[in-house]
Amino acid sequence: MKPWQAKLGIVVLLAAVLGTYTQCVPSQGKNKSKLKYNSDSASTTNPSGNSGSGSGSGSGSGSTTTTTAGLSSVQAFAQTTHAITRARCINCHGSFQQPLHAVADAQQAHDAIVNSSKVNFANPAQSRLVLKLTEGHNCWGDCNMNAQEMLDSVNDWIYLMQDTTTTTNTGGDDYVTTESNTIAMVLDPNSTANNGDIMLNMEASMTQAPMVKASEGGVEYIWVPNGTHAAVLANNNAIAGRSFITAQIPINTQYRLFGLVRGYGDSDDSFHIKVGNNNYTEWHVGGNTNGYKWVEVTNGAGKARLTYNLTATNHQIEIREREDGTKLSKLLFTDDLQMTADQIGGGPQATMTFNLNALAAGSNAQFKVDVSVYDMYSYRLSNPRIMLPSGMLKVKNLKPLVNGNFNPQHSTYTIVDKNVTPNDGSLSGSSMIILKDQGEAFDKFSFSFEILEYTP
CATH class of the missing domain: 2.60.210 (Apoptosis, Tumor Necrosis Factor Receptor Associated Protein 2; Chain A)
Incomplete structure (x- = not known):
């Protein structure tokens, strides 16, 4: 079994705003933990007895x-909303379009937002940064969810300025x-852990109905409950349940991806999965897995092997319903291209x-x-x-x-x-x-x- 070290890989989805898109929109997510520092996935067993x-x-x-005194407004902005604008708005608001809230200099970007009244500290939901997304400004997905992500970042900005x-x-x-x-x-x-291994606990992901979180026997997982949809869903079907989580990739290299899954049969054994800017792939976990089992993420019914070329940054992962009834507990990225599923421990x-x-x-x-x-x-x-x-x-x-x-x-x-x-x-x-x-x-x-x- 391969030992694991807890890494910068497991995240809540506010970090999803640091994905690879460059439009002026945030990604899916939820409120992050309220921290005033910069720091760097959960499992069910301790196979090595640590x-x-x-x-x-x-x-x-x-x-x-x-x-402890709160951060200054610029410091708090640099840790929260600036991360979104830099990741999503740089093509326009990082160079020529006012306000220049996506420039690299945090002070300049902060002043551009504050001086143009794009943030409302008294009523964050009324901030123009948020309202523009609810109005459909360059949304890449669900505009309401994008707006909620931006609102979360503004709330975090405010929190970090408060004394604790x-x-x-x-x-x-x-x-x-x-x-x-x-x-x-x-x-x-x-x-002994491999620095190129990133374990993601799906309990920490953000889900969109009918994808939900649940647990059984001490194992947390996400799934679309069996019987929700009778048909196989395409990767652009609006009724599909979805889950979003971010992988913080440590080094520029090639990675393979594995999932800890439980399938119940050939008609309930697949997801669509999207890694960063890569296309959706059709992942079949292999029918009835007879409990939770590590399975390599492949493409199509023929299970073509996949390798992801990823840069050292945050990459948003989307798990999308194809067939209901399949359970996913964890994901593992590894730069060990020789790894096999049976070498993976519990985490x-x-x-x-x-x-x-x-x-x-x-x-x-x-x-x-x-x-x-x-x-x-x-x-x-x-x-x-x-x-x-x-x-x-x-x-x-x-x-x-x-x-x-x-x-x-x-x-x-x-x-x-x-x-x-x-x-x-x-x-x-x-x-x-x-x-x-x-x-x-x-x-x-x-x-x-x-x-x-x-x-x-």
Whole structure:
């Protein structure tokens, strides 16, 4: 099986605005995570048994709240709306057509928009940048969805200018574990992952009905439910369900593409797929796959092999319904042209383990939680649990700390209030999305507990 390292490849679809089109329109997407830095895909199993271990530290700690000043308007614009205008509007508004909001200089582009009143900070939906798309200005697809993408970027622009608060543990009342290794080391401890591999988690994609997201047996996927359409749909059929996601390609080279799919028969086994500016291809996954299986993306019923020549930039991927009933969980781009589908593992997920004996003396307990990279902005934590050899451990108010800091948005596990026993150590059945701080190469996790009381 081939190991994976979480990469800059998995993204939410605001990043789709950085695709290869150059018209003055944005691509499909949704709100991205609200981050004030630039940083760099999720899976179901940990085939290599990776572990990011830590141990208990001290008997307790407290916290302080700090405020981080928002970015300037130009800085925020450069990270959000400017990315759209540079990618979509450069042919006209990057050279001769006023306002020149697609020029390379962020200050000049920012001033062109603000001084011409093309953005409305008080009512972003009324921004001319947004309204022009709703009016059909050069839309390459669904104008309403294009306008929503632009609106999302304006909302992000506004958010990044706002002050934010974080809580930092400093030593007081809570019990805090030591830090894990960096997430990059947790997910790929031997540094053996191929830098040309980009795993995309389709749960992080944007879907257009009747394409929907669902899960079964811990596997997240997209599909058009079986029975939605009786006919095979052409790649330009307006009623087809669609999904959009962006691959952030790291190097200029040739790539092959694989998908983790579940097909149920020859009449429910195909998608149309479009990579960047390439034409649609007709991908047949091979009838009944007998569960989830990695399958190479090919073209046509004859399954002609495909190679994509991709540049080091963001490329939008569209999955379009051809036949309903087929499920797609992940995509993998690789520059290893000799790779075969049976060499592919489940993807980058690992279990972090923290010893709790220093925090709950005599318990010999361990706290474990699974971690994966959800997209280019965030991680996903799941299955938090306590391994307790004997006795009972009272656990309350679990908080994840990224580089020692707690973000109040990461509150899913704060409701934990449980007496853990050797036979019942699960703390929550919910997953939690965690915003990245500095990226996988730098971010480390620790966890705080309001109460850790051990009874032999």
